Amino acid sequence: MSETSYGFDTLQIHAGARPDPATGARQTPIYQSTAYVFRDADHAAALFNLQEVGYIYSRLTNPTVAVLQERIATLEGGIGAICCSSGHAAQIMALFPLMAPGRNVVVSTRLYGGTVTQMSQTIKRFGWSAKFVDFDDLDALKGAIDEDTRAIFCESIANPGGYITDLDAVSEVAQGAGLPLIVDNTSATPYLCRPIEHGATLVVHSLTKYLTGNGTVTGGCVVDSGTFDWSASDKFPSLSAPEPAYHGLKFHETFGPLAFTFHGIAIGLRDLGMTLNPQAAHYTLMGIETLSLRMERHVENAVKIAKWLEGDDRVDYVTYAGLESSPYHGRIERICPRGAGGLFTFAVKGGYDACVKLIDAVEIFSHVANLGDTRSLIIHSASTTHRQLESEQQRAAGAAPEVVRLSIGIEDADDLIADLDQALTKAVS
Template sequence: MSEKTPGFDTLQIHAGARPDPATGARQVPIYQSTAFVFRDADHAAALFNLQEVGYIYSRLTNPTVAALQERMATLEGGAGAICCSSGHAAQIMALFPLMGPGLNVVASNRLYGGTVTQFSHTIKRFGWSAKFVDFDDMDAVAAAIDDNTRAVFCESIANPGGYITDLDAIAAISDRAGVPLIVDNTTATPYLCRPIEHGATLVVHSMTKYLTGNGTVTGGVIVDSGKFDWSANDKFPALSQPEPAYHGLKFHETFGPLAFTFNAIAIGLRDLGMTLNAQAAHYTLMGIETLSLRMEKHCSNAVKVAQWLERDERVAYVTYAGLPSSPYYDRVNRICPKGASSLFTFSLKAGYEACVKLIDSVNLFSHVANLGDTRSLIIHSASTTHRQLTEAQQIAAGAAPDVVRLSIGLEDADDLIADLDQALSKACA
C-alpha cells in the first residue's frame, strides 16, 4: 500500500516545518541573520557553484524563508517555490528568466489595476510589452500569441470583479503555443484553486493578502510546477543555454524540474534583490496555519452579503461568481470547488457620487487598498487602485466608475449587511 498523502489542513500546518535541530523549537524560528558561516572553503565553493544546497546570504536563502517556500510549493502542488518581497515583485521575477527586449506577454484585461499599470508601462523599460486580451474569448487569446510571446498571464479569480478564468482552456492554448502559463492565485489561494492541476506552469501570489490574512506584512511567491520543458525550443535561453555567470551551467539540463526555481534564486534574487525578510516569512507561515478555516468563513460570509446586495433595489448588479446569476457560476465547481473566495464588486444605480458617499458612510468596513484581511474592506477602485487606467480599461477590468469593491472578512455577516444597509441609505438618499 502506498503511504497516504496528508490532507490540506495538515499540510498548511506541517509542510516545511520541523522542530529546530538546535533547540527543539516547535514553531519555525525567525533566523534573523544576514549571513551564514561556511563549514570550510570547499563548502563555500560548492554553495557558490550551485553544487550544494545551503545558506549563504539572506538575499538569496534563509531558513525561515525556505520553510515558507516548501510550504507554498507543497500546498500548490509544485516542484519548488521562490519567496520575494511583494506580489508585484513575484510578477517581475516570474517574467525575468523568460523575457527579453522585443518580447511580449499575453495578459488578461481583467487584472488588478496595479498589474495592468506594471504591464502597460513599467515593463516597457526592460524592452518588454504586454498584449491585453479578453480571456473569455479563446480565439482572441490564441490570436494574440505570436513568435515573440514568452508567457500567458491571468488571475484565477480576477481582482476586482471576482471573475473566474477557465484555466483549463487557457492552459490548452498556452501548451499549443509552447509558452508557459502564469496564474496569479492571490484571490483564490491554494485552498480554493490549484492552478497547476489545471495546466499552469508558474503560480504567483501576493502573500500579503489571504495567505498572511491579517494585514501585517507584504510578501510574494512564485511556485514552479516543474512540468515545463524549457529546452523544447530556443525561446528560453536563460534556462536552456549556458549561463556565463556559472561557468556555462545549463539550468534545465542541470536541475531538471527545479530549473526555474534555481534560476530565480541564483540569478533573480541575486541581481534583482527582491528579498523577503525572515520576520515577514514567519508571520506568513503563522497565517497559513489557519488558511482553510479562514477561507471557509470568507466564502460563507461573501455568499450571504452578495445575496443580500443582489436583492437590494439600490444595487444595479453584483459580480460575485458564487451567485447563480453570475455568468461564471458554472466554473466555480470546476475551477474553485470549495468556493468563489470573498472578493467581488457591486454597482450602484445612483452612480459615481453615490459610490463615494457609500465609502465615506461605512462604519464596520475599512476603507483601505488591500484585500484578504480578517477585516472586511471596501474601496472605490476607479478612483484608487485603478485610477491610472482609462475609463475603457476600468470597465474592461470590472472597475467602472459606478462600481465598489468589497473584500468580505470574518465578522458576523449580519453585522456587515447592517453596515452596508445604513451606508447605502445615506449614499442613495
C-alpha cells in the same frame, strides 16, 4: 514530513516545518541573520558553484523563508517556490527568466489595476511588452500569440470583480503554443484553486493578502510546477542555454524540473534583490496555519452578503461568481470547487458620487487599498487602485466608476449587512 499523502488542513500547519535541531523549538524560528558560516573553503565554493544547496546570504536564502517556500509549494502542488518582497515583485520574478527585449506576454484584461499598469507601462522599460486580451475569447487569445510571445498571464479569481478564469481552456491554448501559463492565485489561494492542476506552469501570489490574512505583511511568491520543458525550443535561453555567470552551466540540463526555481534564487534574487525578510515569512507561516478555516468563512460570508446586495433596490448589479445569476457560476465546481472566494464588486445606483458617499459612511468595513484581511474591506477602485487607467480599461477590468469592491472578512455576516444597509441609505438618499 514523510511522503505520506496528507490533507490540506494538515499540510498548512506542517509542510516544510521541523523542530529546530538546536533547541527543539516547535514553531519555526525567525532566523534574523544576514549571513551563514561555511564549514570550510570547499563548502563555500560548492555553494557558490550551485553544486550544493545551503545558506550563503539572506538576499538569496534564509531558513525561515525556506520553510515558507516549501509550505506554499506543497499546498499549490508545485516542485519549488521563490519568496520575494511583494506580489508585484513576484510577477517580475516570474517573467524575468522568460523575457528579453522585444518579447511580449499575452495578459488578461481582467487584472488588478496595479498589474495592468505594470504590464502596460513599467515593463516597457525592460524592452518587454504586453498584449491585453479578453480570455473568454479563446480565438482572440490564440490570435494575440506571435513568435515573440514568451508567456500567458491571468488571475484565477480576478481582482476586483471576482471573475473566474477558465484555466483549463487557457492552459490548453498555452500548451498548444509551447508557452508557460502564469496564474496569479492571490484571490483564490490554493485552498480554493490549484492552478497547476489546470495546466499552469507558474503560480504567483501576493502573500500580503489571504495567505497571511491579517494585514501585517508585504510579500510575494512564485511557485514552480516543474512540468515545463524549457529546452523544447530556443525561446528560453536563460534556462536552456549556458549561463555565463556560472561558467556555462545550463539550468534546465543541470537541475531538470527545478530549473526555474534554482534560476529564480541564483539569478533572480541575486541580481534583482527582491528579498522577503524572515520576520514577514514568519508572520505568513502563522497565517497559513488557519488558511482553510478563514477561507471557508470568507466564502460563507461572501455568499450571504452578495445575495442580500443582489436583492436590494439600491444596487444595480453584483459580480460575485458564487451567485447563480453570474455568467461564471458554472466554472466554480471545476475551477474553484470550495467556493468563489471573498472578493467581488457591486454597482451603486447613483454612480460615482454615490460610491464615494457609501465609502465615507461605512463603519465596520475599512476603507483601505488591500484585500484578503480577516477584516472586511471596501474601496472605490475607479478613484484609487485603478485610477491610472483610462475609462475603457477600468470597465474592462471590472472597475467602472459606479462600482465598489468588497473584500469580505470573517466577522458576523449580519453585522456586515447592517453596515452596508445604513451606508447605502446615506449614499443614495
